[in-house]
Amino acid sequence: HFVFGLISQTMAAVLASPLAPIRKGSRVFFSLNSYFHCSSGLASKEHYKIVVLGGGSGGITMGARMKRKVGAKKVAIVEPSEMHYYQPIWTLVGAGAKSINSSGRPTASVMPSGVKWFKSRVTKIDPKNNTVSTDSGKELSYDYLIIALGLQLHYEKIKGLPEGFQHPKIGSNYSLQTVEKTWNALRNFKEGNAIFSFPNTPVKCAGAPQKIMYLSEAYLRKTGKRSKANIIYNTSLPVLFGVKKYADALWEIVKSRDLNVNLRHNLIEVRPDKREAVFENLDNPGETKIFEYEMLHVTPPMGPPSVLKGSSLEDEAGWLDVNKDTLQHKTYDNVFGIGDCTNVPTSKTAAAVAAQSAVLDRTITKVMKKDKPDKKYDGYTSCPLVTSYNTVILAEFDYNGQPLETFPVDQGKESRIMYHMKADLMPHLYWHGLLKGLWGGPGPYRKLMHLGMK
Numbered sequence: 001h002f003v004f005g006l007i008s009q010t011m012a013a014v015l016a017s018p019l020a021p022i023r024k025g026s027r028v029f030f031s032l033n034s035y036f037h038c039s040s041g042l043a044s045k046e047h048y049k050i051v052v053l054g055g056g057s058g059g060i061t062m063g064a065r066m067k068r069k070v071g072a073k074k075v076a077i078v079e080p081s082e083m084h085y086y087q088p089i090w091t092l093v094g095a096g097a098k099s100i101n102s103s104g105r106p107t108a109s110v111m112p113s114g115v116k117w118f119k120s121r122v123t124k125i126d127p128k129n130n131t132v133s134t135d136s137g138k139e140l141s142y143d144y145l146i147i148a149l150g151l152q153l154h155y156e157k158i159k160g161l162p163e164g165f166q167h168p169k170i171g172s173n174y175s176l177q178t179v180e181k182t183w184n185a186l187r188n189f190k191e192g193n194a195i196f197s198f199p200n201t202p203v204k205c206a207g208a209p210q211k212i213m214y215l216s217e218a219y220l221r222k223t224g225k226r227s228k229a230n231i232i233y234n235t236s237l238p239v240l241f242g243v244k245k246y247a248d249a250l251w252e253i254v255k256s257r258d259l260n261v262n263l264r265h266n267l268i269e270v271r272p273d274k275r276e277a278v279f280e281n282l283d284n285p286g287e288t289k290i291f292e293y294e295m296l297h298v299t300p301p302m303g304p305p306s307v308l309k310g311s312s313l314e315d316e317a318g319w320l321d322v323n324k325d326t327l328q329h330k331t332y333d334n335v336f337g338i339g340d341c342t343n344v345p346t347s348k349t350a351a352a353v354a355a356q357s358a359v360l361d362r363t364i365t366k367v368m369k370k371d372k373p374d375k376k377y378d379g380y381t382s383c384p385l386v387t388s389y390n391t392v393i394l395a396e397f398d399y400n401g402q403p404l405e406t407f408p409v410d411q412g413k414e415s416r417i418m419y420h421m422k423a424d425l426m427p428h429l430y431w432h433g434l435l436k437g438l439w440g441g442p443g444p445y446r447k448l449m450h451l452g453m454k
């Protein structure tokens with residue numbers, strides 16, 4: 001009885017295994033094909049209806065939406081990181097108002113269930129043959145490809161970095177490794193210059209480089225050190241902010257809080273042993289100016305994902321070349337883009353990703369039905385300009401730099417409620433709405449709040 005039980009258990013295990021025999025006529029074959037398909041690591045080729053590259057804000061969001069559209073088994077996401085971070089909260093982490101741990105969750109917990117996750121990096125995209133390759137030796141083919149690879153930080157383009165971060169007094173809210181260094185520099189501030197930089201490239205969340213300045217000023221005031229600090233914002237841009245309405249409001253704050261703004265100043269070198277930062281005057285190339293610092297916040301130069309280079313998917317500057325209305329690639333009809341890696345001419349934010357996800361969802365539905373995409377992305381983006389530990393100016397605008405405000409109040413004014421939205425409400429909206437593919441931006445609510453007038 002015991003032996004019979006053992007044999008039948010073994011048979012059951014064999015039948016349930018990926019090597020389950022297939023009966024053809026009177027002969028039995030073992031399906032190596034099904035074995036290879038099920039077991040990641042051994043297979044070299046797999047096909048999915050939809051492949052998503054990148055599992056950040058845009059990738060997870062589109063993965064969730066595509067799962068609903070075609071079923072989990074037909075969707076794959078390629079993302080190397082074990083952890084997923086809600087980057088917008090790093091502004092508050094750098095100012096000591098939130099913990100770094102509160103900003104991250106395991107990637108496994110945000111992956112749409114049932115969707116195949118390849119924990120590797122994409123190394124090659126071949127849109128002519130509808131395939132992508134990964135650093136684990138896999139080749140994936142697709143019917144439709146969604147590219148959500150974000151952007152790359154280039155600290156190394158500033159002489160003296162990134163190794164300079166080993167010294168105290170320097171921080172950067174833009175990366176996981178350096179955001180807590182900002183808080184260390186701020187709370188250990190004694191006396192001297194507190195300098196905040198903005199690079200000479202496109203950046204994500206163009207407000208973040210100055211938000212940390214306002215927070216630092218508030219912190220130094222709160223701790224009685226404000227009179228010992230000379231606060232300087234050195235930006236490569238010719239303006240304080242790209243949208244006039246909000247720029248005007250920010251200039252008022254800059255004046256009233258005695259902050260020094262130098263336009264067209266680009267950080268090119270850091271000498272951490274001497275605590276010196278070297279800026280180039282962009283209006284007079286070659287002319288440099290040395291600033292001593294007691295605290296330095298670096299916003300690094302940024303650029304497109306290097307894997308796009310040479311793929312025939314990129315524009316002249318290297319960004320993914322998509323139609324700004326539909327987010328469909330300009331050359332390859334079955335390739336789409338979302339978020340920071342694209343060349344859509346709007347400010348790169350998670351808020352933009354939300355609005356883009358609703359449009360892209362619709363575009364893909366139409367393309368799958370061989371119809372023309374009809375819904376248009378208006379460039380909606382948003383930047384909660386944190387101006388202290390309890391106030392925010394909630395900038396929202398479109399492709400034309402025109403305010404596109406959700407609430408029926410003047411959002412150009414500092415507001416406590418908007419601070420709570422930024423610090424407490426938006427993270428929930430991100431984890432439980434956006435990443436689940438349920439939040440497509442505030443468009444419908446804006447209409448409601450303005451009684452259908454906007």
Ligand SMILES: Cc1cc2nc3c(=O)[nH]c(=O)nc-3n(C[C@H](O)[C@H](O)[C@H](O)COP(=O)(O)OP(=O)(O)OC[C@H]3O[C@@H](n4cnc5c(N)ncnc54)[C@H](O)[C@@H]3O)c2cc1C
Pocket residue numbers: 053054055056057058059078079080081086087088089090091120121122123148149150151173174175204205208305307338339340341348349350351352353382383384
């Ligand atoms: C300090 C800071 C403050 C910010 N503040 C705000 C704010 O207040 N409001 C707001 O809306 N937005 C804000 N943002 C911007 C926002 O976080 C980004 O715009 C948003 O995350 C963009 O989403 P994405 O999917 O394009 O890129 P990401 O979320 O960065 O995701 C890109 C993903 O691609 C993966 N990847 C990269 N290369 C490869 C490869 N070769 N193969 C596979 N995967 C790869 C990465 O691991 C990453 O997970 C802020 C960002 C920072 C850093």
